[in-house]
Amino acid sequence: MKPSELKTGILYGVGIGPGDPELLTLKAVKILKQVDVIAVPKSKTEGESLALDIVKQAVDLSDKEILELTFPMKKEHDELIESWKEAKKQILKPLKKGRDVAFITIGDPLFYSTFIYLLEQFTIQNSQFKIKIIPGVSSINAVSAATQIPLAKAGERLAILPATYEQEKIRQTLKDFDTVVLIKVNKVMDKIISILEELDLKNNAVFVSKAGLPDEKIVTNLDSLKGKKLDYFSMVIVKKKILLLENQISKIQRF
Amino acid sequence: MKPSELKTGILYGVGIGPGDPELLTLKAVKILKQVDVIAVPKSKTEGESLALDIVKQAVDLSDKEILELTFPMKKEHDELIESWKEAKKQILKPLKKGRDVAFITIGDPLFYSTFIYLLEQFTIQNSQFKIKIIPGVSSINAVSAATQIPLAKAGERLAILPATYEQEKIRQTLKDFDTVVLIKVNKVMDKIISILEELDLKNNAVFVSKAGLPDEKIVTNLDSLKGKKLDYFSMVIVKKKILLLENQISKIQRF
Numbered sequence: 416m417k418p419s420e421l422k423t424g425i426l427y428g429v430g431i432g433p434g435d436p437e438l439l440t441l442k443a444v445k446i447l448k449q450v451d452v453i454a455v456p457k458s459k460t461e462g463e464s465l466a467l468d469i470v471k472q473a474v475d476l477s478d479k480e481i482l483e484l485t486f487p488m489k490k491e492h493d494e495l496i497e498s499w500k501e502a503k504k505q506i507l508k509p510l511k512k513g514r515d516v517a518f519i520t521i522g523d524p525l526f527y528s529t530f531i532y533l534l535e536q537f538t539i540q541n542s543q544f545k546i547k548i549i550p551g552v553s554s555i556n557a558v559s560a561a562t563q564i565p566l567a568k569a570g571e572r573l574a575i576l577p578a579t580y581e582q583e584k585i586r587q588t589l590k591d592f593d594t595v596v597l598i599k600v601n602k603v604m605d606k607i608i609s610i611l612e613e614l615d616l617k618n619n620a621v622f623v624s625k626a627g628l629p630d631e632k633i634v635t636n637l638d639s640l641k642g643k644k645l646d647y648f649s650m651v652i653v654k655k656k657i658l659l660l661e662n663q664i665s666k667i668q669r670f
Numbered sequence: 671m672k673p674s675e676l677k678t679g680i681l682y683g684v685g686i687g688p689g690d691p692e693l694l695t696l697k698a699v700k701i702l703k704q705v706d707v708i709a710v711p712k713s714k715t716e717g718e719s720l721a722l723d724i725v726k727q728a729v730d731l732s733d734k735e736i737l738e739l740t741f742p743m744k745k746e747h748d749e750l751i752e753s754w755k756e757a758k759k760q761i762l763k764p765l766k767k768g769r770d771v772a773f774i775t776i777g778d779p780l781f782y783s784t785f786i787y788l789l790e791q792f793t794i795q796n797s798q799f800k801i802k803i804i805p806g807v808s809s810i811n812a813v814s815a816a817t818q819i820p821l822a823k824a825g826e827r828l829a830i831l832p833a834t835y836e837q838e839k840i841r842q843t844l845k846d847f848d849t850v851v852l853i854k855v856n857k858v859m860d861k862i863i864s865i866l867e868e869l870d871l872k873n874n875a876v877f878v879s880k881a882g883l884p885d886e887k888i889v890t891n892l893d894s895l896k897g898k899k900l901d902y903f904s905m906v907i908v909k910k911k912i913l914l915l916e917n918q919i920s921k922i923q924r925f
Contacts, residue, residue: 430811433805435697437695437696437697438696438805439695439696440687440693440695440696441691441695441696442692442693445692473696523807523811523814523821525814525815525818526814526820526821527821527823527824528823532823534818534820548814548815548816548818550688550693550812550814550882551807551811552695552778552805552807553808553811556685556780556805556806556808557805559778559780559781560778560780560804561803563780563789563793563803565783565789566778566781566782567782567830568782568783568786568787569782569832570834570835571831571832572831572832572835572839573829574827574830575822575827575828575829576827576828577825577826577827579825580827584846587846588846591839591842592829627805
């Protein structure tokens, strides 16, 4: 049989949810059981991948080939693109042999995920490979569930943006939208607290790190975070028309 | 035993995902198997609830009490509040008897969901009942997965808003954000097409109805929708820096 006649494998982008292994979907579990190869994004400094650790708690991976793909943490554009090209090359090997590959990502594969860059590598070259996306519960839904603060109800507007964005744009978004989720707040928390204070929104904001993970942390007194070293998986949710926020938060049950 | 000594039940807000029964999470399935009562929001005109129909495909509900809660479709504020108060009353009956209740919602319970209004009824009165939220895969993730258009990648801003919002605000949001998801476009599609045309974004927009359901529809030629009757579950995703959109969409595989 010529190589061109061989059926190529399917690449799945699988969202595994925010961290709790029980927040994998039935479809994610099915696909992970079905594929031959699990591709795992890893930073150079990381020991075991967090995503892989989560999946292992829900699915038996003992007979799977694990393809670890290492990416630099630094956002040097050229170096990153090189690492994505290399990742594509690694993934193409099993695909060309007709083996299916599931690339796992925390949260949803198309929401601030590393998978997007890989998808772009495949899209740019208009490749003939089949790609399927299994959506997952995203981190913003986990933050909302943990704090019991609704993301949006009928007629409301929701914005999500990195806290490292231009301050003036953050300020404007906070003025315009009913709910704002600021992601990656860890390195700029003091600046964010100042902006919220200035807009009189400090009491409408809640800090959440590692939402849905066993060491989840919810903080309503933002001032207590000033100058502290914060986790990479940290967000702030700001809700204009908040209903009895303190009271609500105090009632939240961990489960 | 005095009523006060009786342990009250837990109210769960359970997100069942965008429509595909396989997109329920393991936790949603576990909770639905565990509870005594399933509460189902229903509009007056609806026959069988869509949410209930989805859940039935994933979980055996034959031994459950099904509590149908009817809500008016019209957004008359007083009538709606009355219906939510009545829903709370209905749900309190089993809770007070120590029975757990799962209120099911399509998508995520705190993202444009009917559950939010019920939660508010409980929060307002600072009730002693335990409420837990099981987050779900939301419709925007389903739309993103179906079209393979990323919602946001590092450094980008995402906005979600009703297409029925003031036109000037929609225009401004489309100018400011990298990705915009317009929900409930069904009644205002012609106006949205005009705005997109004016901002030269028509080729950066994709219409999706019933994402993740068997009769999902993806339309890239928005003009073909002019004057058409559209489904209630319709959205438009607008992506500024879109990569080979047409090419990408044509490759999407239904699964």
